[in-house]
Amino acid sequence: MNPWLATIPVFLIAATGAVLLAKRWRKSAFKILMAVNVAVMVGALALLASALTAGPAVAAGVAPAAAAAAVATPGAGGAALIAAAIAVAGSSIGAAFAVAYTGSAALAAMSERPEIFGRAMVVVGLAEGIAIYGLIIAIILIGKA
Structure with missing residues (x-):
């Protein structure tokens, strides 16, 4: 199964929760949703930074000389x-x-x-x-x- 399709229920639950939060607590719902958005953005930036600074993966059982040659x-x-x-x-x-x-x-x-x-x-x-x-x-x- 495509991992992007697996996230559809998560997005639907998050959207439903945001609508219910906005209906129940009108005044503080915006602050709560902004805090959640900032937390998700910080997590995404941390993931991006770790992906850009990570070295290439090396398969198990590959000779070190071949692995060093594959590293660009x-x-x-x-x-x-x-x-x-x-x-x-x-x-x-x-x-x-x-x-x-x-x-x-x-x-x-x-x-x-x-x-x-x-x-x-x-x-x-x-x-x-x-x-x-x-x-x-x-x-x-x-x-x-």
Whole structure:
């Protein structure tokens, strides 16, 4: 079973607990939820720091010379993967803002002049291209990892 699918019940229980907490204690629920969010964020940053500083794993029964030959720069692959994730996330967020603004402007312009539909969709498509550029950069970075 995929480990991400196993976390769905945990998220559902956490969301239900947050809603019940917000209904029961309206004034202090925000402070409690923020404290929980900060604790989870600190844990995630600690996990990230330990993953980036950890050395490569060595299988049991491998000769030390072969293990030493397999060791490259520790953490370089992980850093490339994190950089790929940042490239995709940043370009997707940028594309979302661009499509939001250009899409609303295109709809407003098409409501006045319906014949500019083609030109308006080209502008929206160019805004969506930002996300594709980030995806291409991520593929290049993953190939280097």
